[in-house]
Amino acid sequence: MNNREDTMEKQNEMQIVFDARSENEGFARMAVAAFISPLNPTIDELADVKTAVSEAVTNCIIHGYRQGSGKIFLECTVIGSTVTIGITDEGVGIINIKQAMEPMFTTRPELERSGMGFAFMEAFMDDVQVYSSPGKGTRVVMKRRIGG
Amino acid sequence: MDFQYEVKGASLTIYVPRELDHHVASQIQARADLAVDTYRIQTVIFDFSETEFMDSSGIGVILGRCRNMGFAGGKVKAVHLKNERVRKIFSMAGLYKLVKVEEDQDE
Numbered sequence: 001m002n003n004r005e006d007t008m009e010k011q012n013e014m015q016i017v018f019d020a021r022s023e024n025e026g027f028a029r030m031a032v033a034a035f036i037s038p039l040n041p042t043i044d045e046l047a048d049v050k051t052a053v054s055e056a057v058t059n060c061i062i063h064g065y066r067q068g069s070g071k072i073f074l075e076c077t078v079i080g081s082t083v084t085i086g087i088t089d090e091g092v093g094i095i096n097i098k099q100a101m102e103p104m105f106t107t108r109p110e111l112e113r114s115g116m117g118f119a120f121m122e123a124f125m126d127d128v129q130v131y132s133s134p135g136k137g138t139r140v141v142m143k144r145r146i147g148g
Numbered sequence: 149m150d151f152q153y154e155v156k157g158a159s160l161t162i163y164v165p166r167e168l169d170h171h172v173a174s175q176i177q178a179r180a181d182l183a184v185d186t187y188r189i190q191t192v193i194f195d196f197s198e199t200e201f202m203d204s205s206g207i208g209v210i211l212g213r214c215r216n217m218g219f220a221g222g223k224v225k226a227v228h229l230k231n232e233r234v235r236k237i238f239s240m241a242g243l244y245k246l247v248k249v250e251e252d253q254d255e
């Protein structure tokens with residue numbers, strides 16, 4: 001028997017690439033929910049993770065690609081009871097990340113955005129990191145421990 | 149279309165589906181604005197009986213209708229807000245202060 005395997009935390013990983021279209025928002029939420037189901041998340045934990053994924057994916061579509069075409073890269077890694085989710089676009093990028101993350105800040109009020117997306121990601125996940133370069137794209141990495 | 153709606157006199161009821169995200173919100177926005185113009189709607193009612201998921205796009209579409217109805221002298225209501233998750237999003241976004249929420253009789 002492999003001793004190292006025994007002591008190491010169980011690890012599982014997946015990646016999906018999909019088109020930046022609004023009908024894929026539900027698909028992204030469901031894919032992550034299904035992937036983390038072996039951790040037996042509570043209904044609340046599942047709703048928290050689904051909301052965070054929905055916010056990040058919606059941002060790629062509306063802001064990153066400005067509702068035009070592009071690909072969204074979703075990765076999800078489970079190590080022990082911690083889920084790490086990366087959501088990346090190759091869109092316009094964010095000039096001022098700190099300002100973008102402030103609650104109620106939005107650059108698209110005319111599209112009925114209210115600037116709550118990052119606030120929800122931060123409220124529902126344990127950790128949220130945003131990496132972006134203008135003209136290159138944006139990557140959001142979020143972590144959440146399932147089961148306390 | 150991913151949702152049902154009903155016009156009765158001067159009110160428009162939107163039956164919000166199980167998940168209210170950006171995909172559904174943009175359809176609701178377009179349909180509601182058209183109905184408001186066509187039927188001289190005074191009250192927009194969001195019926196949340198079936199809804200279990202809502203994100204910031206749901207907040208946007210409700211606030212957007214509040215703004216538009218406010219200009220037209222009308223109002224926005226939310227009914228059957230019984231799902232815990234949806235209520236949590238409502239309170240985090242401060243929607244209870246902006247939208248009239250009619251509680252169910254049995255609550």
Ligand SMILES: Nc1ncnc2c1ncn2[C@@H]1O[C@H](COP(=O)(O)OP(=O)(O)OP(=O)(O)O)[C@@H](O)[C@H]1O
Pocket residue numbers: 055059060063064065089091092093094100101105106107108112113114115116117118119138204205208
């Ligand atoms: N993937 C992205 N690419 C480019 N800009 C982004 C991206 N994600 C967020 N932003 C910028 O950050 C701002 C804040 O994002 P946030 O999700 O908090 O609010 P919002 O999307 O504007 O509104 P809401 O999420 O409430 O609909 C956006 O208005 C946008 O300017």
Ligand SMILES: [Mg+2]
Pocket residue numbers: 055058059113116117118204
């Ligand atoms: Mg957003």
